[in-house]
Amino acid sequence: MPREIIVGWTREGAGPERASAEVLTIGSFDGFHRGHQALIGYTVERARALGGRSVLMTFEPHPAKVVGRGAVRLLQAPEQRAAWLEGTPVDVLWVVPFTPALASLRPEEFLEQYVFQAGTVREVVVGTDFRFGVRRSGDVALLARMARSRGVRVWALPSVSVGDEPCRSSEVRRRLRTGDVEGASRLLGRPYALWGVVQTGEGLGRQIGFPTANLNWRNEVLPAPGVYVTVLRAGDRLWPSVSNVGRRPTVGGRRLQVEAHVLGEPGDLYGRPVELFFLKRIRAEQSFPSLEALRRQIEADVKTARRFFADRPVEALPADWFRPTWDGAWYEAHRAELRPEELP
Incomplete structure (x- = not known):
């Protein structure tokens, strides 16, 4: 510091x-x-x-x-x-x-x-x-x-x-635009995260059995519309989650939204600042013929996320991914590759 x-x-x-x-x-x-x-x-x-x-x-x-x-x-x-x-x-x-x-x-x-x-x-x-x-x-x-x-x-x-991927902010943005959050993570050295405050939504997720935290995000770059395996940080606690970025075409939505279904009991999140970390894309955004079809797909998405966290529990993920911490170990490990040149 x-x-x-x-x-x-x-x-x-x-x-x-x-x-x-x-x-x-x-x-x-x-x-x-x-x-x-x-x-x-x-x-x-x-x-x-x-x-x-x-x-x-x-x-x-x-x-x-x-x-x-x-x-x-x-x-x-x-x-x-x-x-x-x-x-x-x-x-x-x-x-x-x-x-x-x-x-x-x-x-x-x-x-x-x-x-x-x-x-x-x-x-x-x-x-x-x-x-x-x-x-x-x-x-x-x-x-x-x-x-x-x-x-x-x-x-x-x-x-x-x-590897062969150039570390540039423009390249990180390009990866996110295509939904390649894993590629963006490699360039950043940590998962890409949105910061925002949880706000009251329309309650659709709760109606079909999957309540969500609706994020009023402050970032200017969103991952491509779709469903993602995510981690939600609220205060000092980390929660596995599955999140949707999109306009909810099944119910005629027009406004872009970010919604996270937490796989646990985080308590009341309304009005709290949180960060949402994107670990893996599950699928692109889709329109379904009915709410029941949407519910079944969300159920499948949640199962996919649970399998992901069964193999990689949140507590086993690198703690430095989820806080603004200087990665001195990475610098030391890659120092020999930097090749700084003193200009004449």
């Missing part, structure tokens, strides 16, 4: 260790997938080697929300992103408000004002595809040129892959 959290455009006068040599990483970190974890891990490693401080610089809101670069949908709800930022192993977390004025800075201006101005940054760690400045016109070559004249080292990490 960071020892110092700064929200603002400047770090002047912040913290008792202000004069420490610093290693800085910069990014939006949408989703905190394995590629992001590699960047953060190497930043911490380099800071320890220097006997200095590791600094993570990120932006709020996401830059694409300000400059209107396409319809970027973010993977994490604000509550999840805040928890993951606060759970990183860096010494300093610096959250910079991203504004139109910041977006209009030339690349050189951005580096002068945000990277080199403090005078304590000794190294910078970024991905090889790092872009910055107005219209994303700055790149790692420009960063390296300006850093070299100031005696600052720049490390560039190639894109991280899990």
